[in-house]
Amino acid sequence: MKKIAIATTCFLTVTAAAMAAPAFKPLSVELPPDVAVFPDGPNVAVVNRNCLACHSADMVLDQPLLPRATWVAEVTKMRNVYKAPVTDADAALIVDYLAATHSPP
Amino acid sequence: MSALSRRAVIVQTGSMLALAASPSLAAAPTPPEFAFPGGNGARPLAKDFPQKGTMMLQRSRPPLLETPFTDFDGEVFTPNEKFFVRWHWSVIPTEIDPATFRLKIHGAVEREVSLSLSDLQKLPQMEIAAVNQCSGNSRGFFEPRVPGAQWGNGGMGNARWTGVKLSDVLDRAGVKASAVQARFTGMDTPTVSEGATFQKSLAIAHARQPDVMIATAMNGKPLPLLNGYPIRLIVPGWYSTYWIKMLNDIELLDAPDDRYWMKTAYLIPDTPHADMKPGQTGLTMVPINRMVPRSFITSLAAGARVKAGASLRGMAMGGDCGVAKVEISADGASWHAAKLGKDEGPYSFRIWTAQIPAGAPGPAALLVRCTNTKGEVQPDTPNWNASGFMRNVIERLPVTVV
Numbered sequence: 001m002k003k004i005a006i007a008t009t010c011f012l013t014v015t016a017a018a019m020a021a022p023a024f025k026p027l028s029v030e031l032p033p034d035v036a037v038f039p040d041g042p043n044v045a046v047v048n049r050n051c052l053a054c055h056s057a058d059m060v061l062d063q064p065l066l067p068r069a070t071w072v073a074e075v076t077k078m079r080n081v082y083k084a085p086v087t088d089a090d091a092a093l094i095v096d097y098l099a100a101t102h103s104p105p
Numbered sequence: 106m107s108a109l110s111r112r113a114v115i116v117q118t119g120s121m122l123a124l125a126a127s128p129s130l131a132a133a134p135t136p137p138e139f140a141f142p143g144g145n146g147a148r149p150l151a152k153d154f155p156q157k158g159t160m161m162l163q164r165s166r167p168p169l170l171e172t173p174f175t176d177f178d179g180e181v182f183t184p185n186e187k188f189f190v191r192w193h194w195s196v197i198p199t200e201i202d203p204a205t206f207r208l209k210i211h212g213a214v215e216r217e218v219s220l221s222l223s224d225l226q227k228l229p230q231m232e233i234a235a236v237n238q239c240s241g242n243s244r245g246f247f248e249p250r251v252p253g254a255q256w257g258n259g260g261m262g263n264a265r266w267t268g269v270k271l272s273d274v275l276d277r278a279g280v281k282a283s284a285v286q287a288r289f290t291g292m293d294t295p296t297v298s299e300g301a302t303f304q305k306s307l308a309i310a311h312a313r314q315p316d317v318m319i320a321t322a323m324n325g326k327p328l329p330l331l332n333g334y335p336i337r338l339i340v341p342g343w344y345s346t347y348w349i350k351m352l353n354d355i356e357l358l359d360a361p362d363d364r365y366w367m368k369t370a371y372l373i374p375d376t377p378h379a380d381m382k383p384g385q386t387g388l389t390m391v392p393i394n395r396m397v398p399r400s401f402i403t404s405l406a407a408g409a410r411v412k413a414g415a416s417l418r419g420m421a422m423g424g425d426c427g428v429a430k431v432e433i434s435a436d437g438a439s440w441h442a443a444k445l446g447k448d449e450g451p452y453s454f455r456i457w458t459a460q461i462p463a464g465a466p467g468p469a470a471l472l473v474r475c476t477n478t479k480g481e482v483q484p485d486t487p488n489w490n491a492s493g494f495m496r497n498v499i500e501r502l503p504v505t506v507v
Binding site for chain 1: 166330
């Protein structure tokens with residue numbers, strides 16, 4: 001592995017001194033609620049019903065304006081890789097929403 | 106899917122726009138805004154994520170929180186409550202019982218073992234300062250823009266990690282000679298059960314390097330849950346994707362990992378600076394690996410009115426080795442050496458100070474560039490790849506010289 005050989009040439013400063021081990025305590029946290037939905041647009045109910053099952057709306061809304069072909073690829077990735085249970089019909093409606101609301105003019 | 110039905114109810118009753126609806130935004134002041142090409146760089150501030158201070162909210166679920174850039178100024182170590190957060194799947198355990206937590210080591214091993222946290226604490230302890238940086242840090246500045254987490258420059262942080270050598274842990278199980286990689290898995294799970302569990306693998310020779318470790322503490326304190334409590338993998342000099350959080354499973358593999366997160370995701374073109382042209386095909390793609398040098402001005406914001414000779418401050422990182430030098434320029438032609446602060450080790454941020462170079466009054470750009478101890482210097486043109494990885498162009502801060 002070439003990359004590893006490169007890494008070994010760096011000088012390491014690893015301190016092996018006895019360090020106080022932290023005390024592990026039971027931990028329970030609460031993540032903030034996520035209630036946001038997608039802004040109005042064509043097929044927004046389909047978008048909300050499908051997309052919000054796995055992630056918040058801001059994951060999409062914070063993206064740059066992307067061409068329709070890129071949105072097709074993203075929706076396909078959600079279905080094929082992340083196994084989102086989105087039907088063919090809904091996938092087409094979701095792409096229409098994204099192309100209408102979040103694509104370059 | 107219960108999540109589906111819960112969402113459906115919210116959709117039926119909710120009418121608020123997404124940008125105004127989250128409780129975490131209710132009390133936010135004027136949102137900060139990244140100067141991304143093409144815009145859409147405004148992000149709300151979130152204050153209600155557990156064990157976290159005020160962060161820039163990139164995504165509520167799964168959490169994606171960015172360190173506000175002003176928090177890096179003068180701080181070689183990023184406080185735990187300000188450290189960036191990034192998860193791939195939304196099913197993240199929110200309760201950890203240290204008494205029952207176990208790290209399992211299995212696969213191509215002499216004996217399968219399950220180690221408790223106290224087992225780990227009995228091993229020799231080590232400490233290392235290392236930058237943890239998302240592969241896609243600064244992705245929002247790519248042009249043309251690419252999909253993915255639209256980070257500004259705050260998808261990174263530097264901490265002092267305390268824990269044990271990974272090789273000591275592997276030795277407890279005894280790695281068989283047939284093993285070629287170790288695959289690491291945390292406690293987060295796919296939202297949809299058929300989805301690909303987030304897992305990353307390292308070559309055995311790399312996993313055995315003395316600086317690769319399992320952290321039980323971060324800046325002398327337990328890790329925040331969202332940064333991987335109780336333990337996470339630390340791979341100094343390599344991008345954060347390998348630093349598996351809530352690490353609870355190590356599998357020794359007899360053949361290279363061919364699952365999604367190694368074979369398909371987090372790949373870069375095998376070219377200088379992982380650079381390619383939009384639409385370019387026929388490239389050899391390889392898993393992202395070592396980091397590259399970067400440097401930033403932290404004491405000034407874009408648009409600042411500055412005087413030549415005034416003091417300037419920032420930080421730099423060498424990537425997978427130390428910082429050799431940091432230089433400042435006001436014209437892109439003449440470069441002036443900055444003074445380097447305390448050396449916390451080759452994988453750490455390094456604070457630097459300098460004086461603003463003399464220049465004619467009016468609009469100008471302050472440039473900062475780092476050269477690492479291997480002689481690698483930041484490029485003066487930005488790299489581009491379809492995933493938005495490995496940005497390390499020389500930063501230019503627009504200012505007005507008065």
